[in-house]
Amino acid sequence: MRETDVVVAGAGPAGLMTAAELALAGVRVTVLEQLPSTSEMAKGNGVQPRTFEVFDLRGITIGGDPLPDAVGHFGGLPVPLDYGPWQTKHPKVGNVPQNRIEAALEARAVRDGAVVLRGHAVTGVRQDDEGVTIEAGSTFRARYLVAADGAHSAVRKLLGVPFPGRAGTYVATLTDIRLATMSDLVPRQIAHFREITRQANGYWSMLTPFTEGRYRFVFGFVGEQSPRDTPVTFDEVQTALKALYGNETSLAELCVASRFSDATRQLERYRHGRVLFAGDAAHIHPPLGAQGLNLGIQDAFNLGWKLAEAVHGDPSRLDSYHDERHPVAAQVLRHTAAQRVFTAPSPGEDVLALREIFTEMFRQPDANRYLTGLLSGLGLRYPDACRIPDLDLVTADGPVSLSTLLHPGRWLRLDLGSHDVPDGPIRTVRAKTTGEYDGELLLIRPDGYVELGVGDGRETDRTLVGALVNQDVIA
Secondary structure (H helix, E strand, C coil): CCCCCCECCCHHHHHHHHHHHHHHCCCCEEEEECCCCCCCCCCCCECHHHHHHHHHHHHHCCCEEEECCCCCCCCCCCCCCCHHCCCCCCCCCCEEEEHHHHHHHHHHHCCCCEEECCCCCCEEEEECCEEEEEEECCEEECCEEECCCCCCCCHHHHHHCCEEEEECEEEEEEEEEEEEEEECCCCCCCHHHHHHHHEEEEEEEEECCCCHHEEEEEEEEEECCCCCCCCCCHHHHHHHHHHHHHCCCEEEEEEEEEEECCCECCCCCCECCCCCEHHCCEEECCCCCCHHHHHHHHHHHHHHHHHHHHHHHCCCCCCCCHHHHHHHHHHHHHHHHHHHHHHCCCCCHHHHHHHHHHHHHHHHHHHHHHHHHHCCCCCEECCCCCCCCEEEEEEEEEEEEEHHHCCCCCCEEEECCCCCCCCCCEEEEEECCCCCCCCCCEEEEEEEEEEEECCCCCCHHCCCCHHHHHHCCCC
């Protein structure tokens, strides 16, 4: 039996982000992935501004190219999305293949001591008052298990946890391909959703130029559809390409392929004893608006430090993971459902009228700001904490960004005035800045959110509870 503090099932973005956070906090963590090697499929590649901020908060570099202003969309509506009002250093959605993100997260997790084991499918889970026993080729014993093993989560099925919601109405095919020849109908550059989508001969599609000469080709058929588990063939993709883009378009290589549906589901609870769920194992939704990858990473960023505190002796914040993240995913499920109405392949007159009204509405600055905050995660506010921008600070040691101060993944007390701050285990940094935060005393969580109601100095000691006074957790 292999013993560790936490086992993470799944080496996707949510699982690897969780592992990286736990390892950074000094927790022994083992990641179990059923696939024998990393996937070649780029999968999700739209990185939202808040996710870039998350990576900044840990000094993780993923690269990528900002998408043009005209590319972002809500439900395909022709409205430019302006992220500028949210005071972010990343005011655009980025184009980064998911496999590159996974590689960066895995490297960070392993650097800090995490173990990643591939070819280990989870086949058994038993939990008791002290921990969890996991069967995955070998037997693993951990204090906690994080299920980040995707929409078809083996952990969820083994525990018999219901996954309520709405079944899919269609099955679509997702491929990464190379083209041998191209007609004039094939997009030559990344463009707005409405410019890279097409319907013809009973098919609907989205064809997007991708990295290294590849294209992302997503397509579906209005008539009889292939079951989810049917292998995708070269001839099937070739037929769809010609039906949509003409006989002048031909397939050179089918790199990788899979099928998906538009099912919408969410767990009622993200914690079941000593098992916690994150990413697609906890929620699924239609792939609209570049949400899934970002939602999973931000789940993990919220869970990681709270689970580390629990391992180090204070589980008091662990249930707040569900309390904070469940409503966020529920909101994503609602607005992707709304986008599905707008992007239906054959919208009726009523939908067209609705599109026209909402297009005009979202051109209004306040409505546009609401929409960009919703899609990007920049507008997220928890009941007891709110996002703070990546402030440019000047300390006694010189200029520094707030995100750099949070690289260690620890609590931070930021004195932007001249407060009488009591001694304690939380690191205190005194700095100067300009703008609305000048003069404030802020208690900042490891995930970059400011604790509300503790900024006047008098209440600061009230927050030094549990893990905050554990010197092994808070420097």
